Amino acid sequence: MSSSLKDLIEFMVKSLVDYPDQVDVKEVVGEQTTVIELKVAKQDLGKVIGKQGRTARSMRTILTAASTKIHKRSVLEIVE
Numbered sequence: 001m002s003s004s005l006k007d008l009i010e011f012m013v014k015s016l017v018d019y020p021d022q023v024d025v026k027e028v029v030g031e032q033t034t035v036i037e038l039k040v041a042k043q044d045l046g047k048v049i050g051k052q053g054r055t056a057r058s059m060r061t062i063l064t065a066a067s068t069k070i071h072k073r074s075v076l077e078i079v080e
Helices: 003-016 042-049 051-069
Strands: 024-029 033-039 073-079
Touching: 003 024, 003 033, 003 042, 003 051, 042 051, 042 073, 051 073
Parallel strands: 033 073
Antiparallel strands: 024 033
């Protein structure tokens, strides 16, 4: 079920960026927390983070809501 969280982030990010083919989403499953690592093209980093981090914060909020629904804990990390 947790791969659906990865798919959710991938879908949101690919809709935002100019280079969707360079979007790389990795899922690192830990004992209590799942870390979703997101890599995008350098040119798209600003779009993913947004003004004052608003876009990134919104994606984290959606991820938290989705993972709460399936009783998991997940974190979104944007890797440069």
